[in-house]
Amino acid sequence: MKTQTLHQLRQQVPEAQKQLYYQHCDRLMAVIYRYTGNTADAEEVLQDSFIQIFEKIDLFDPSKGSFSAWSCRIAINFALMFLRKKRSIVFLEEDLLSVNQWEQNEAISKLAEEDLQEHIASLDEKYAVIFQLKAVEGYSHQEISELLGIKTEASRTIFSRARKQLRRLLTQHKVKYI
Numbered sequence: 001m002k003t004q005t006l007h008q009l010r011q012q013v014p015e016a017q018k019q020l021y022y023q024h025c026d027r028l029m030a031v032i033y034r035y036t037g038n039t040a041d042a043e044e045v046l047q048d049s050f051i052q053i054f055e056k057i058d059l060f061d062p063s064k065g066s067f068s069a070w071s072c073r074i075a076i077n078f079a080l081m082f083l084r085k086k087r088s089i090v091f092l093e094e095d096l097l098s099v100n101q102w103e104q105n106e107a108i109s110k111l112a113e114e115d116l117q118e119h120i121a122s123l124d125e126k127y128a129v130i131f132q133l134k135a136v137e138g139y140s141h142q143e144i145s146e147l148l149g150i151k152t153e154a155s156r157t158i159f160s161r162a163r164k165q166l167r168r169l170l171t172q173h174k175v176k177y178i
Contacts, residue, residue: 001067009057017054025050027068028075034132035079037121045082049075076137080147083129119169127162134159 008016028049033042052074060070120128120136133139133147134155141155148155 001062006057006060006062009054012054020053021050024068024071028071031072031137032075032079034117034120034136035076035083035129041082041086045075045078048082049078052078072137076133077147080129083125119166122169123162123165126158127165130155130158131162131166 005016005020009020025046029042029046032045032049033039036042036045049071053071056074060067120131123131129148130144133144134141139147141152141159144150144155145152
């Protein structure tokens with residue numbers, strides 16, 4: 001992001017805000033949609049995310065990372081808050097019963113992204129959220145536990161179960177990549 005643009009955003013220049021919105025709305029909408037699963041909810045979260053981005057633009061430090069990563073983190077946080085409020089997504093201690101380690105598997109990349117997203121969206125909601133955060137967004141289990149207010153072990157367990165559930169779905173559809 002150009003220094004001049006950042007300065008204008010910090011001065012709350014409407015044209016700069018509009019330009020930023022149109023540059024990043026499609027990318028953030030896609031990220032949010034992966035969590036909400038429908039356009040109307042994603043649009044609501046997108047709007048809240050941009051309000052927060054414009055209000056907190058003073059906190060953005062280009063020396064610490066890209067604007068894309070910073071804005072994406074805000075959008076994901078708002079999507080997670082939305083899920084907690086609207087859908088009462090709950091992560092229970094029973095999710096700690098069995099812990100399996102995630103093994104990196106390059107085979108996920110062999111699936112078309114749309115197909116994979118469709119299968120992920122069909123997972124139980126808490127499994128889909130954890131899977132998105134870990135496998136798609138690249139968050140660590142520690143970061144996920146802080147975002148969701150759960151134990152790190154719960155994140156690992158839910159991720160493992162999500163992976164098993166996703167494997168079952170793919171097997172049922174005769175896709176043998178995971």
